[in-house]
Amino acid sequence: MPDPDKYERDFSFEGFQSGNPTSSQPGIRIDDELDMISAAIGGVVDAVKDVRRSDGKLPNGIVTPDTLSPALSFSVTGPTDEYVQAQLTAAAAAGFAAAFAGKLDVGAPLIELRFPSTDGVARVAKLAVDASGRFGWSDGSWTAYAPAVTAGSGAVTAATAEGRYVQRGKEVWFRIKVAIITNGSASGYLAVTLPVPPVTGDGISCVVAGRVQPAGAMLQGVIGETGTSIKIHRFDNTYPVADGQTVVISGTYEAA
Numbered sequence: 001m002p003d004p005d006k007y008e009r010d011f012s013f014e015g016f017q018s019g020n021p022t023s024s025q026p027g028i029r030i031d032d033e034l035d036m037i038s039a040a041i042g043g044v045v046d047a048v049k050d051v052r053r054s055d056g057k058l059p060n061g062i063v064t065p066d067t068l069s070p071a072l073s074f075s076v077t078g079p080t081d082e083y084v085q086a087q088l089t090a091a092a093a094a095g096f097a098a099a100f101a102g103k104l105d106v107g108a109p110l111i112e113l114r115f116p117s118t119d120g121v122a123r124v125a126k127l128a129v130d131a132s133g134r135f136g137w138s139d140g141s142w143t144a145y146a147p148a149v150t151a152g153s154g155a156v157t158a159a160t161a162e163g164r165y166v167q168r169g170k171e172v173w174f175r176i177k178v179a180i181i182t183n184g185s186a187s188g189y190l191a192v193t194l195p196v197p198p199v200t201g202d203g204i205s206c207v208v209a210g211r212v213q214p215a216g217a218m219l220q221g222v223i224g225e226t227g228t229s230i231k232i233h234r235f236d237n238t239y240p241v242a243d244g245q246t247v248v249i250s251g252t253y254e255a256a
Contacts, residue, residue, distance in 0.1 A: 152188020
């Protein structure tokens with residue numbers, strides 16, 4: 001709607017009273033003034049309704065890209081090896097920090113956003129901003145963990161296992177290495193525990209890939225069928241390793 005008109009008084013009642021001390025104020029002029037006041041107030045109310053909902057918030061869809069300050073705009077120019085980069089002005093960086101006041105630690109050149117933890121592991125997303133206004137998100141260091149190794153049947157006599165992972169909300173990225181020193185009676189498949197329990201029982205398994213070293217055979221890892229473990233076969237669904245071989249496998253899955 002157009003801008004509402006201001007109320008401007010059109011008649012001087014004081015001047016009328018001074019010139020006509022014994023006469024009553026003209027009722028028709030009083031009605032005219034009150035009508036103009038009512039119209040001015042109504043215009044303001046209608047204008048407020050255009051930009052404010054009954055709950056006090058902005059109406060849906062009212063903020064569009066062309067209504068934002070140029071200081072708040074950015075464009076992606078990455079990715080790089082470390083993070084996706086983008087252009088961000090100093091004003092926008094300051095505005096970002098202000099918007100997350102109380103949740104961020106601001107310091108050159110990082111803004112850190114801490115995520116709630118349900119497993120005792122602290123997770124921090126870092127926003128790095130350089131002197132040119134470029135920024136990028138980094139999820140911090142990966143965490144090491146010690147996987148347990150079992151088999152579909154039988155038992156592995158001797159093996160070493162190591163893993164690393166990073167979690168972003170419900171998304172878990174991991175990599176695992178299992179060195180089979182002596183396979184023993186193990187057969188069927190290898191089961192290696194994951195760093196964070198995965199979603200199970202929804203009928204949708206997550207499949208990741210790996211390889212056997214030094215043989216080079218491709219591996220498939222199925223997540224969601226064996227509780228908290230990844231189930232590892234060769235590409236042809238046979239047992240994946242023998243004495244002296246190493247399994248390396250990595251991927252991502254949904255945390256429970």
